[in-house]
Structure formats: structure tokens, C-alpha cells
Amino acid sequence: MNAQTASADSGSINHLANNHYFDHTFQLEAVKLMPGEYFATSSNIVLVTVLGSCVSACIRDRDKGIGGMNHFMLAEDESNAAVNAASARYGAFAMEVLVNHLLRLGARRGSLEAQVFGGGRVMASLATSKVGEQNARFVLDYLKTEGIPVTKQDLLDVYPRKVYFFPNNGRVLVRKLVRHHNDTLVKRELEYAARLTGIPGSGDIKPFT
Secondary structure (H helix, E strand, O other): OHHHHHOOOOOOHHHEOOEEEEEOOOOEEEEEEOOOOEEEEOOOOEEEEEEOOOEEEEEEEOOOOOEEEEOEOOOOOOOOHHHHHHHHHHHHHHHHHHHHHHHHOOOOHHHEEEEEEEOOOOOHHHOOOOHHHHHHHHHHHHHHHHOOOEEEEEEOOOOOEEEEEEOOOOEEEEEEOOOOOOHHHHHHHHHHHHHHHHOOOHHHOOOOO
16 A cells, blocks of 8 residues: 555645554455545555544545545634634645545546545534534535535434445445444544644645646
């Protein structure tokens, strides 16, 4: 999987997932994505992530089998417009860095399609927040604006999700973690949301190439 890493530009390398392992269930190499990460590949591997309020877009070239996944959140803070603006820019960055990497691997812009997941209301400490709804709305609006069709979606609800994406053939498996102990997941997403206040401004986002 070194080829995928080498093709990431210097502006996105810090967001590239690097947790590689062998999945014995599927007998495939796998990459696990954490909040704020993405991965793109032309290899027959599986991409895995666990989502609470965050969302993932699984995007692939339907003809070439080149695909990838991201994992991001728009932090909502009605008292701080700067945080909202910054996190929205990060949402755009998360989408663009994935698509740009797919194009560098040989995907064609007109052949891209997406499947989207997440946006659950799972953080009790943010019970009145609409972070999940905001994330779901953002990813659907973004893909519609960019002309990338959404072929499957599993958004909102109150459950965390574990998502397995097979870029080579477009297969996705989603497990809703009804009895999952969410303490680690919630802590991870809260820490991630806090980090969004320091993300790059819009001048650091590169458009699709």
C-alpha cells in the first residue's frame, strides 16, 4: 500500500490513515480510519471505520475500481461563528482531498459515485446538538453540488455504525452497534470536535484537479 501513500500530496499526507492490519474475517489487507483521516486505493483491500456523529463518504470510480473513504465532522457551536466556518471549510477539505487523491490514482471525475454513512445522535453530552444532522446535510449537499451521484446512504438515527468499504467492487457492509459501549467513541469524537477550532482556513483547500 506504499503506492497509495506516495501519491498523497504534502497538504494531505497528515490526514492519510496509517493503521494497516490484516482482516482475518475477509482475508484481506485492511486500513482503519480514525476521525479526520481518509484513504484512497487502487488495491483490493477493505477500509474500516466506526462512526457516531461523524460521517464517511465512500467514493469510487465505478469503472476502474479505484476508491476511498473519509471520516469527518462539522463541529457545531451556535455561539461561535468562527468555529462553524472553520469546520465547514474542513468538511470541504475532507471531501476534496479524497477526490483529488482518487484522480491522481487514475479515477475519472465523471465516473465517480458515492455512498454515505453516519450522522447518528450518539453523544449524550450534546443531546441538544444537531451535529449529526448537520454532517448528513453537508455531505449530501456537497455531493449534489459536485455532481457525484449517491447510490446508497445510511444516515442519522441514534446508533453508532461500523462501516466496511471494499473499493475494488463497491461493496459496503454496515453494522449498527446497538449494544456497543460508546464511551471510547464519544470521547474520540469530542476530542476531534475540539481540534476543529485549529484547522486550516479556506486558503489551504485545493480544488479538484
